[in-house]
Amino acid sequence: MNCDTLSLLAPAKLNLFLHITGRRDDGYHELETLFTFLDYGDTLHFTLRDDAQITLAQMDGIAKEDNLIYRAAIKLKERYQELGLTTSGVNISIDKCLPMGGGVGGGSSDAATTLLALNTLWGQHLTADELAKLGVSLGADVPIFVHGHSALARGIGEQLTPVEVPECWYVVVHPQVHISTAKVFTHPELKRDSEKLPPKWQQAQHRNDCEPLVKKLYSEVEKTLQWLLKYAPSRMTGTGACCFAAFDNEQAAQDVLEKLPSKWQGFVAKSLNKSPTHTGLDLV
Known part of the structure; x- marks a missing residue:
């Protein structure tokens, strides 16, 4: 690996289930959710500069200062400075393919990949736990991408x-609507009283507690779930809008994707217990 340049896949994630068990005084929700990664996502490119400037290729509709990639880079640079460490500048660009507001973690994955990549290029001075602590202020899903392994997540x-999740092939469909996570989590009709998982959580009944509300608010999501249900059990990931169904092999998934209505977008991907970002960095 060239010590001045790095390109990494920032993978999509799926919430295989999402239970909301309560709401905290600060407005955040207590969750129990199962994360796994996909071998599909955005690709980020990093090239060190001779000066201290951080540049990010423009993304349509997002100001640089609001972009989680840029914010992650600045946050890590500031942490290095607090430790008395100098950093070079960096040029960052992205090949974007994950939908915004799709529930597949695109922004969080991009932010985590930026933290991991720059920590590598700048000398690996922070541990994964330290990077995750920085990342959680950018988004609640950033730590799972930093740690890079399928996991049962609690708290926020x-x-x-x-955990080890059986790997399979997924058809993931985006019904071309953008869903605001904040709108879902602040809605008065959101279910917030699921019972906590038992010790043998694998045997419990699983669901996505956001799904009934999102289907009510966004009819295209309900239509997508119903369409997928013709081929396999379907579920929404995160707060949507992406929906998914699992298949035993790639060909079966591809056969379904080929039938996808033209008004929607979709892709086929294999689930992975280890994030391809970490595979790319050869991290354990």
């Missing part, structure tokens, strides 16, 4: 227990 999503 930051309390992670690594």
